[in-house]
Amino acid sequence: MYQYFYFPDRVKYDTPARLGLHFDDMRFNSRDGTQLAGWFIHATGAIQGTVIHMHGNAQNMSAHWGYVDWLPTVGFNVFTFDYRGYGNSQGSPDPRGVFEDAIAALDAIRARENTGPLFVFGQSLGGMLAIAAAGASPAKLKAVAAEAPVHSYSAWAEDVMPEKELALDDTYCASEYIAALSPVPLLLLHGTADRVVPYEHSERLLKAAGTPKQLVTLPNGEHNDALTERHGDQYRRQLLDFFSTYA
Secondary structure: OHHHOOEEOOOOOOOHHHHOOOEEEEEEEOOOOOEEEEEEEOOOOOOOEEEEEEOOOEEOHHHHHHHHOOHHHHOEEEEEEOOOOOOOOOOOOOHHHHHHHHHHHHHHHHOOOOOOOEEEEEEOHHHHHHHHHHHHOOOOEEEEEEEOOOOOHHHHHHHHOOOOOOOOOOOOOHHHHHHHHOOOOEEEEEEOOOOOOOOHHHHHHHHHOOOOEEEEEEOOOOOOOOOOHHHOOHHHHHHHHHHHHOO
């Protein structure tokens, strides 16, 4: 039944080499030994910190890293990775597996040296996983940001597939871990015109979260478009200010 939520592929859409950015191919293991793949993209100047990026539910990291390709130019390393079954990562996705993959990614970066302060930023499915993984394993994390995060598999199914009447397990969702995230600061960004993950998901998460917390509303914003050229630097600047506040 979870095939309705994951749409991975193994196509190589892009790499940081296109922008002349230095990056390391990383391999690391999830809790059950599944080997995962990621890129550690180095900041181009003085390091302000490292952002762990968790992408959405389709394609793979090479199609999503462009949302954060500007962060290295303003002093942030970026670690982006693929969940099981995506890109060059082994296995196939399932709720417990991708949740444990997200925690494994946090652990992989916590084990590196010279990263500076650690931040997490997830989008869509990745927003849900960012909140859940950070709530379950918050050590050394300075702040968490999520754009258009999914509240839970059940809530998502009710919105986009009400006719399916799926019986879903929400054990590994943001809804189960968001209360445990506090006192790690949380920033949510969500568009009111999002037809993929409705704005109400962030409203529900904000209500359940402890402090400090903030929801940035994009009037008429669509799915995952806060950091695109459509909005210029407006929301990029808010994300940077958020990270800088808690560095």
